[in-house]
Amino acid sequence: MLTKIIIANRGEIACRVIRTARTMGLKTVALYSDADAKARHVEMADEAFYLGGSAPSESYLKGDLILEIAKKCGADAVHPGYGFLSENAEFARACEQADIRFVGPGSDAIDAMGSKSAAKAIMEKAGVPLVPGYHGDDQSDELLINESKRIGYPQLIKAAFGGGGKGMKVVESEAEIMEAIGSARREALSSFGNDKLLIERYLRKPRHVEVQVFADTHGNCVYLSDRDCSVQRRHQKVIEEAPAPGLSDKLRRQMGEAAVAAARAIDYVGAGTVEFLLDTEASDDSFFFMEMNTRLQVEHPVTEMVTGQDLVRWQLLVAAGQTLPLEQDQIQISGHAFESRIYAEDPANNFLPASGLLEFLSEPTENQHVRIDSGIRQGDEISNFYDPMITKLITWDSDRESALARMANALDEYLITGLKHNIPFLGRICRNQEFKDAILCTDFIDRHQDELLADPKADIKSALPVAALYRLLKNQQEQPGFAHEPDSPWQGFSGMRLGAASRFDVMLMDDNHDIHELRLTKVGSNYLLELNDQQITIQGELTCLHSGAERLTYTLNGQKQSVTIAQKDSDFTLFLPATDLTKESVQSLHFRAVKTHNDDADDGHDNPLNAPMNGTVVTHLVDVGAQVEKGQGLMVMEAMKMEYTIAAPGAGSVKEFFFAPGELVSDGVLLLEFDSASDANEKPEVADAS
Template sequence: MFKRILIANRGEIACRVIRTCRRLGIETVAVYSEADAHAQHVRQADCAVPIGGPRPADSYLRGDAIIAAAKAAGAQAIHPGYGFLSENADFADAVAAAGLIFIGPSGDSMRRMGSKAGAKELMAARGVPVVPGYTGENQDPALLAREAQRIGYPLMIKAAYGGGGKGMRIVRKAEEFAASLESCQREAKNAFGRDRVLLERYIEHPRHIEFQVFGDSHGHVIHLNERECSAQRRYQKVLEETPSPFVTPELRAKMGDAAIAAARALDYVNAGTVEFIVGANGDFHFMEINTRLQVEHPVTEMTLGLDLVELQLRVAAGEALPASLVRNKAIPQHGHAIELRLYAEDPEAGFLPGSGQLETLRLPAPSPHVRIDSGVIDGDTVTIFYDPMIAKLIVWDETREAALLRMREALAACAVIGPKSNIDFLERLVRHPAIVEGRIDTGYLDRSLDEFVGAGASDPAARFAAASAWLLQQEAQAPREAAATADPHSPWARADAWRVGHSGKRIVALLERGERVEIAAFGANGNYRLETAGLAARVENARLADGCLSAQIDGLVRRWQVAFDHHGLIVHDGTRRHAFAHAPAFAWTPAASGSGDRVLAPMPGRIVLVKAAAGDEVTEGDELLVMEAMKMELSLKAPRAGKIAEMQATAGDFVDADAVLVRLEA
């Protein structure tokens, strides 16, 4: 086994590898960019080496700098994690040429499998079902357009290199093909350094089911069962689980045999994932092979009791796969596991990635049923340069129904204050009938996003609960503050609205989704009469303890989880969370206004395309610029019809959030 390895990645995967290495007594070397100088993987590793600027091209994509760091630190091997250089065959070869061990497949295997086009051709030659399409090297746009006509619509354009849902477009008619091709190639070039694409028939309502495979240098190849990843938004996986609620034992056997055959054809060594598109009738088609560990690997670990990173290390060190795994053609699973990805993003703004300091990050406590994989903690910063993942929540239980319940409880225990997060979206997702009934397909979220996103109806009970919690907190805090004054026993220092001769009235002002809510409160010490917007409630025996509020509201006893921060509070009724910011009880609020004469940068990023110029006449909704930020492209459009007075950005510019990019004539 290795004595020291370098981890050529960041975030939760780097922290994940560090944990396994520490358990095995292996020293770890982290690399970091300027933006990650204080990141958790840097703090947790035995030593850390800076390798360049904040942009991936200046740091985590610099293979030469990473190899130099490994050699200088005395590392014997490099673990690539996933993303960045993990599927770069040239990097794998360079690691080997430097006398180090690449913890993954060989560069040769990676070249044949890392190209979606080459892998698809190989699978077809081996008899594995593939989707009709075009995988040729000729990338002439006219030829691609003709091939698209031959394949038929709808079809999918896919980046031939890379993964993670980047560089993929569905085209439903010929008129959309040219623009979609250009956008896909540009995104592929930015994400993977290569703009080659392939075309394939788009299968309506498919499921995405993948098989974890492992090979060693002793000729053994196994699969570790399937994972279903059909809950996707814009090809990005949202929820992953194993076993699949769709796969029968017979289908599992057929797909597992196909996955093993694919790996054997390449003399595959180390961890890989064979991904299939599966039709409603159980017909399956090879989609791609990822030559790395997947983000969703924890669900496999939870149901098999394995550490896949440890398996990677042992195989890379020349050991054979455990005999107990090799003996079984299909490894028996125990229970059901589900993973969700908690992101800093705003679902109500088109899932716009967020950035900024995590002022509060509360995650559920790990247990035999709950696992947290994260690369950040309370107080850390989600930067603009990388994927905005905050954490992966993984749960396990004996049955799928019990695992879903565990996930709901885990989500209810989460709180993110700072950048916006997708927690509300995830909570609605795990309660949606398409998930509960196990019938979601890869396009469901995009077709029915309004079922998962959008402001729900306000809940008066939640507002009364928030007001009660706020009052109790203020009443408990007031004596502590008074004790530090010259007159600690003054009745005017109390926070119960005490008045001479009559009961006092307090105003609790809250902001819910930007709307100001004023609640008049009478009473104290957990017994209140609350009034707002023509509604009234009597609250009795309200108590705050251990992060929970219990109260009797109009005779009905209720319980909420409560999380405070310096902005306000979150109350959770067990099904839905309600976030409230505290506002001054008496304040002038200016009316919202906006001229609609400007296009602003929604977040920091780089301008990759300018599609208009000063003097152009535009209509509302015309695309004016394309911006790249946090690994995705954003289309910036005209807010109204008019003439462009000034373009204040050019392709290649790096712009700050809220920077004015376009001005329209008044």
């Protein structure tokens, strides 16, 4: 029996393993780098040990140090999670030699599947169907060219020792062969240290269907459902589901049996995934072996949801020498499940990873239909050292349509500020009609990119009444007494005039750097706002939520609605229902509150050339003494990675700049001395960003 395990990983998967180990009464040991010193998985474990610097090579890839720590703390086993050392045969072998259980297959099995070409040779011998191609050892140009001609076009040339789309080239004709071979070799050598290539027929519209297998040391091997992973960007999975839709019982059984045959061919032990390509253009349900992942997959939760089994528990039982909990005929599939990988990335910019602080995080409520596998919390930083995945969001229901609807709703409820993310992109996939109809293939995103990668323009003007009301109510909260006596003549903020209605000025800046000056007039319990030649009636109240957010419940022109709002300093984000045109149900609109002339009358903001916010001086646009016209830019400030131009309040000249480029300035501080050509004392303007 195992008593203590060390998790040679971080983040979400480390937390996942710790949760299951706890239910089994096992002690857990976490490892951490500089970047993860305060990470969630470190706090969850019974013990934690420091590995080194933030870079993986200085921490999570240091197998010798991890084994040294395992011996020191008395761990029986090492769980490698996925990524890092999970498919490193040398590390698995070192664990075996140190008499510490490696929670995964033996080193020989990892070696066997480590080379795509060697794996295909093994699978061919075991009778597992292969895509027509060449995966031999002879890598001469002459032979590769001849094999390429024999296989026919289109074809795929790819690195034998690799993944993630690196060293992979599609060849459409004989004229492209040599260039593709040379390019694939260079990429393969650079990325994987080995330039061996394989060639196979290119399926234009394949589905990526994989089968979860499990084997123990007693000769038992089973398959637990299949998964469709066809929706991918840059050859990386985005949304997975189980079971794979549209497969006949016969095809499902054939793929499962082929996966078991693949596992038995290498004496596999533990959790593994056999990945197949299913040819959607063939009439005979043709499927072909692609590769075998010798570890637990990122998408394993969808299999757990439809089988009702804890696969990490199965892993730990097998590592302890026990038999599989179920035989093949005992495994039952119930309902349907989806998993969305929520990443810190920019879909509009080729899915480039993003890093930054999770300033606000509000997750859907977990229940029997919604599961969240996460290793982060509000305030955590998504580092550029590791995979940018924030969370795995999983939903389940009795059928595919219902499970997908739950996923779309859960994505709407997953609210983030502070960095770029792919939640709107995932939501568009869930609402795409072909995806709803399960018309799936690996080019799904490419075919629908205009819709999926669209950047719907925020309807700023329709959101302004809500934003203005929020700032008004926040100002009332922040000024004791004002909220209780809104018509008191002693409250400077109110703009109250004897014999007239109370008027409130709110100035907001949107993400386009446009300034909106809004005036709300109080009439009874309502506020009136003139906007776009229309008179809008609005009222509402604020309620505090978890994570520091607030809920604004408001009535706009007689219609009652509510919105979640996250605020940080003078910036705030409204999570508003979007228009039907965006094909999204939640839209994040960002604003910055800019103080007006009647806010905090004693704080210096009446001076016409004060800084409208905290920031940094970027540059001076004019020389001291130079004559300028009203509205001409005088200097540029930067705040929150956006630039703002401070404009002249009238004709005149700058007598002195008080801050040099590069200096920090505080909200409300006087920026410069201005000699006006007239006696006009006009408020400075904040022009469009330069």
